[in-house]
Amino acid sequence: MDWPNGVDGLCYGGDYNPEQWPESVWDNDVALMREAGVNLVTIGVFSWAALEPREGEYDFGWLDRIMDRLHDGGIAVDLATPTASPPPWFTLAHPDALGERPDGTRQIHGSRDTYDVHAPAYREASLRIAGALAERYAAHPALAMWHVHNEYGTTSHSVHAERAFRAWLQGKYETLDALNRAWWGAFWSQRYSDWDQIMAPRATQYLTNPAQELDFKRFTSDALLDHYRAQRNLLHRAGPDIPITTNFVFGPWVPVDQWRWAGEVDLVAFDSYPGAADRTAEQHSALHADLARSWAGGDPWLLMEQSAGTVHTPDGSIPKGPGRMARHSMIHISRGSKGAMFFQWRSGRGGAEQWHSALVPHAGEHTRTFREVVDLGQALPALAETADEPVEADTAILWSPESWWATGGHASLPAPFDYFENVAQIHRVLRDRGVVADFASPEGDLSKYATVIAPSTYVLSSAASENLRWFTAGGGRLVASYLTGAVDEHCQVWLGGFLGGLTDLFGVRVLEHLPQPDGEVRALWNFGNAERFCELLEMRGAQCVTQYAGGELTEDRPAVTVNPFGKGEAWYVSCKLVDEAWDRLFEALELNGPGSAGVDVVDRGRWRYIINHTDTETRIGRTIVPAGGWAVDRRPE
Known part of the structure; x- marks a missing residue:
C-alpha cells in the first residue's frame, strides 16, 4: 500500500x-x-x-x-x-446532467452532489x-x-441511468429469460420481453420488486466505481508515484x-x-x-x-x-x-x-x-x-452491504427490520466485553478467525453459504442470528427451512417467522429476554442451549441451538436478543478481552492502547489511565 x-x-x-x-x-x-x-x-x-x-x-x-x-x-x-x-x-448548460429522484423530480443547482454520474x-x-x-x-x-x-454515494433514476442500467443487466444476465427468472418476473406481470422495457426503480403505485431494487443498488455502486476509476487512471498516468x-x-x-x-x-x-x-x-x-x-x-x-x-x-x-x-x-x-x-x-x-x-x-x-x-x-x-503493528483480532462479524440494501425500509420483509442496528448491537456487546473484532465479507477469506458472527445476514448467496460451510467444517465456530439466509442473491427465498440452504450445518429448520409488537419481550429460560422478532424452529440434530419460556407458539421451543459440524460448530440464535442476553451468550462462548464497557483496550503487536471514556481513573495491567485520558504502553511480557 x-x-x-x-x-x-x-x-x-x-x-x-x-x-x-x-x-x-x-x-x-x-x-x-x-x-x-x-x-x-x-x-x-x-x-x-x-x-x-x-x-x-x-x-x-x-x-x-x-x-x-x-x-x-x-x-x-x-x-x-x-x-x-x-x-x-x-x-x-446541461440540465439533463442533474440527478433525478425515484418520483421523477429533477434536482436543481444549489447544494452539493447535484449531478448524474451516468x-x-x-x-x-x-x-x-x-x-x-x-x-x-x-x-x-x-x-x-x-x-x-x-x-x-449519489443515486440518480434518470433516463441516462436507465440506459446504463439496461447495459449492466445485459452484461450480468445475458438473456431476458435469465433476468426474468432472477427477478421472479411472473409475479404481478413483471416479465420483460424487451430490454428497453426495463426502467430504474421509480415511485410506483404500490410495492416495487426487491430483486430489481437490489440490482439497481449493485449497478449504482459499479457505476460510481467506474467514475472513480476513470479519474484515477487519468491521474495515475500523470504521476505514477502519487x-x-x-x-x-x-x-x-x-x-x-x-x-x-x-x-x-x-x-x-x-x-x-x-x-x-x-x-x-x-x-x-x-x-x-x-x-x-x-x-x-x-x-x-x-x-x-x-x-x-x-x-x-x-x-x-x-x-x-x-x-x-x-x-x-x-x-x-x-x-x-x-x-x-x-x-x-x-x-x-x-x-x-x-x-x-x-x-x-x-x-x-x-x-x-x-x-x-x-x-x-x-x-x-x-x-x-x-502505527505499523497490526491490530489483533480472532473474531469477525459479517458485514453484508447487500443485506443492508435489501432490508432498508423495503416492505417485502417478514417484519420491519434494522440490519445495521443488529450488526451494531453485536459489535457493541463485544466491545463492552473488551473484544476487538474485525469485519468480514460473507464471501471473503475467514480462515484467520476462530469465531465468525453473522448478525441477521438476510441476503446469503450460494457462494457465501458454501464459504460458511467450509469455515465451520474446518474448525471454526459460526454464530448466526434470526433471518440469516432468508433469501439468496436474487432476493428469492431459500426454500426448505431458510438459513441459506444450510439446515444441515445448523441442525435446525426455520418453520415460521414470528414478529412481536414493539415493547413486548419474550423470556428465555436462564438466558434473559428477546424482543421484536423470533422464529419457530424444528430440531434436525442440533442441541438446545435455551428455550422460550412463553408465547402461544414458542413456549418450551428451542431459542438458541448449537450443532457440531465437521471440526467446528454452528450456533443459531432464532430471536433478537437484548444486549444482556447476547452478553450471556458471549460469556458462554468465552469471548473476552482486556477492555471493558467504557475502557477501550486495543493490542497491536508490542503495543497496547488504552482509552478511558469514564469519569474515574482506571488501571489496565501496570498502566494507570486518568479519567477521560488515554495511554499507549508496551504490552506486558
Whole structure:
C-alpha cells in the first residue's frame, strides 16, 4: 500500500478551503497549522467553480499560491478533484446532467452532489477538470496524494441511468429469460420481453420488486466505481508515484460496496460521523474504525474526516466535552488509522455548513478547541512507531452491504427490520466485553478467525453459504442470528427451512417467522429476554442451549441451538436478543478481552492502547489511565 508522499509518522490535519478566505488569512493559517503539528491538508474538494469559473477557462493562480505557501511551511497536500459539486454554469448548460429522484423530480443547482454520474456531459466535464489538475500539479513538491471526488454515494433514476442500467443487466444476465427468472418476473406481470422495457426503480403505485431494487443498488455502486476509476487512471498516468484514494462515507443512503471498492484505492480513507451524542458516539467510532481496517485487509488506513468540536445528531450539534476529540481520534488510531484528519480547518462564515465545527473555531485560535487541537498534534509524533503493528483480532462479524440494501425500509420483509442496528448491537456487546473484532465479507477469506458472527445476514448467496460451510467444517465456530439466509442473491427465498440452504450445518429448520409488537419481550429460560422478532424452529440434530419460556407458539421451543459440524460448530440464535442476553451468550462462548464497557483496550503487536471514556481513573495491567485520558504502553511480557 502506498502512503501520502512526504508525510512522516501519523497524518494530522483536515480539509482546508482557502478559496473561502482572503489571502490575508492564509499566512496565519499556515502558522497555526505549524503550531498545531498539522502535516497534511486536503484542498479543492468543493472548488470547481473557483478553478473553472467558465467552461474551459481555468483560474489556477490562487491554488498555485496556496500550494507553494503550504510547501514552504512543511505541510503536504492531499489534492482533490472537485467533481462532487459541479459549478452553476455546468448545471445550467446541461440540465439533463442533474440527478433525478425515484418520483421523477429533477434536482436543481444549489447544494452539493447535484449531478448524474451516468450523464455523458458530466463524465466529460469531470475528466476535463481532473486532467487539468493532473497536468498542472502532478509534479508539485507539495502534492502527497490525490483525493478523487468526495463521499461517493449519489443515486440518480434518470433516463441516462436507465440506459446504463439496461447495459449492466445485459452484461450480468445475458438473456431476458435469465433476468426474468432472477427477478421472479411472473409475479404481478413483471416479465420483460424487451430490454428497453426495463426502467430504474421509480415511485410506483404500490410495492416495487426487491430483486430489481437490489440490482439497481449493485449497478449504482459499479457505476460510481467506474467514475472513480476513470479519474484515477487519468491521474495515475500523470504521476505514477502519487497515491490515489477517495473518502468512503457510511450510511443507509450510500449504494457503495466498500469490499469491492477497497481494492481500487491505494489506501482506504474513511469519514466518521457518529449520529448520537451519548456513548453511541464512541461505539459508532469504534465500529467505523473496525470496518475501515477490515476493508483495508488489515493494512493501515486513514481517518479522512471527523468533527473536531461537536457530535452531529438529528437534533443538532452537541459539543464534545474536554478531551473527547482526542479520545475519538485515538479510537481510530488505535484500531489502525495512520492519523487523524478533520472537516474542516477553519469554520466557515457562511454556507450550508457554517455551523460545522472546525479545528479553528469561529472564535479563533484562543479557544479550548484549538488548545486541544495543539495538544493532540504534539502528542501524535511519539506514536509513529506503533502505527505499523497490526491490530489483533480472532473474531469477525459479517458485514453484508447487500443485506443492508435489501432490508432498508423495503416492505417485502417478514417484519420491519434494522440490519445495521443488529450488526451494531453485536459489535457493541463485544466491545463492552473488551473484544476487538474485525469485519468480514460473507464471501471473503475467514480462515484467520476462530469465531465468525453473522448478525441477521438476510441476503446469503450460494457462494457465501458454501464459504460458511467450509469455515465451520474446518474448525471454526459460526454464530448466526434470526433471518440469516432468508433469501439468496436474487432476493428469492431459500426454500426448505431458510438459513441459506444450510439446515444441515445448523441442525435446525426455520418453520415460521414470528414478529412481536414493539415493547413486548419474550423470556428465555436462564438466558434473559428477546424482543421484536423470533422464529419457530424444528430440531434436525442440533442441541438446545435455551428455550422460550412463553408465547402461544414458542413456549418450551428451542431459542438458541448449537450443532457440531465437521471440526467446528454452528450456533443459531432464532430471536433478537437484548444486549444482556447476547452478553450471556458471549460469556458462554468465552469471548473476552482486556477492555471493558467504557475502557477501550486495543493490542497491536508490542503495543497496547488504552482509552478511558469514564469519569474515574482506571488501571489496565501496570498502566494507570486518568479519567477521560488515554495511554499507549508496551504490552506486558
